[in-house]
Amino acid sequence: MSTTGPAALPQPVLVRGTGLLGTSIGLALRGRGVEVLLHDPSPAALAVAQDIGAGRAVDLEGAPAGDDADTPVPGTVVVATPPDVAGRVAVDSLVRWPEAVVMDIASVKASVQAEVRAAVGNGPLTEADASRYVGTHPMAGRERSGPVAARGTLFTAAPWVVCAEEGTSAAAVAAAEALAGSTGATVHTMDAGEHDASVALISHLPQVAASLVASRLQETPAASLALAGNGLRDTTRIAASDPQLWVQILAGNAARLVEILHGVRADLDRLIGTLEAPDAPGARLDIARLIAEGNAGQARIPGKHGAPPQAFAVVTVVVDDAPGQIAAVLQATGDAGVNVEDLRMDHASGHEVGMLEISVLPGRREELAAALTERGWKVV
Structure with a gap:
């Protein structure tokens, strides 16, 4: 077992999933001298992640936990798979490596946490096994996906949420915080439900809004698009995101997002009704109020270095x-x-x-x- 890197992070660290986030974690940890093992069902993705220095590729298929001398025995397992399989892979990791801390980095937490809990008692896990699991979510990413887009600095100064349960062991929490700290991220703690409600508003809603606006451009004449400035570019920037990933994210957090979308629909209905009769008494005042409400919300977004908003x-x-x-x-x-x-x-x-x-x-x-x-x- 390696002695480099943070003491609270049991090593070696096995990253299961070599997409953008998993490979970026590997690069960040390798930069801190941490021993990193990599696994991915895609041989091509795994090879790219290893070639760019994110860690050493290992073959886990069919290998018993620790029985084979060639089988790695990780101290920490980071599940960096798509959200729809993160719970299953977390359970598999807890069973395979009975001493390891297991954490996932999926962008939705309650569903993954529930899948792990469901495997206790009626499944292969004991309460002691489940105590080694902790859900986390690094709030970082790019419009590009895959290991070729990975950066060791991706998480620098970004929030990294740790969602421990009542039964989560102190060692698992310490390992999650050490991992986040090793990548340069800032640790935030909240429960899974609070996390999912938060990201529905500050992450998932903007993605939906950007995609809906950008979809209106599909048949737009080139002459009209030539007039576009930074307003359109800023509004639609994240519309270039990976559709397959967002299908899983939005489906996994659908209940939280739908509640917010109902509110957005009410605002749109209100605006449409006003614009259908823009000369009616009070119409211009209502438009001004709607824009002012947006001003008030935008002003609450934290400013530079997370400080209170400041006008420049x-x-x-x-x-x-x-x-x-x-x-x-x-x-x-x-x-x-x-x-x-x-x-x-x-x-x-x-x-x-x-x-x-x-x-x-x-x-x-x-x-x-x-x-x-x-x-x-x-x-x-």
Whole structure:
């Protein structure tokens, strides 16, 4: 057993599933000197994950737990499979390795937890076995999927939720927190039901909304799409996500999401009714209220580093579409002694220039605008 890495994380760590998240976990742990074993039903995915350095591929099929000298005996098993099989694989792992801590990283928790609980008493698990299981969920991802999209830094500063039950052992909780910490994530604790309700609103609803908006673009003339700016791109960015994965996520958390969608439908019905008679008394006020309600909700989203929301001023600079332009503007901003709070780029339609939007503290806006203008940059 390896002695490197965090002491609370029993090693070696076996990652069952070498998609984006599983492979990224392997890369992050390997960067901390942790011994990582990899398994996946797909030989191609497994080979890619091993080739990029996420760990050592092992063959588990048909191997008895610890009886064969060539069979790895993991101290921790991370179930990184799709949500619809995560519970079954977690139960299998608890049976295969009677001393290992087993955790899953599925994006829904109550259904996986229930499947593990169902295997106690009437199935192959004892209460002691189930105590070695803990559900977790790293709140990170990309629009791209598969091991080729994996990054060892994927979880840096991201929330990682640990959903322990009353009977979960302290060692299992410590291992889950150590794993999250080893990837650079920030640990949050909540029960499975609270987790599923939270992600239905802050993750699953945005995905559905983005996909529904983007689906309206399928037959849109190219001339209309040429007018699109960052508003459309921002709104539809996550619509590029993997359909197969989202089928499983949405089905697994359907009850929580449907409740929220009923509320969204009520708001849409209200807006449609108002816009069908936009000149009726009170119609414009109702539209203003709806937008204001959105303002109020958006203002509650945590700001930089998780701090309370803060309004920033924006300095917009026109830059040529050429190498080094963005770096030069940022260097000039640093030379002026102004900190960049946020950054985004909007490309001008029909012109080979971009609009670089630099967010700064309100009191520094005029100072930065003057400094950049003095250095020859065109500030809008």
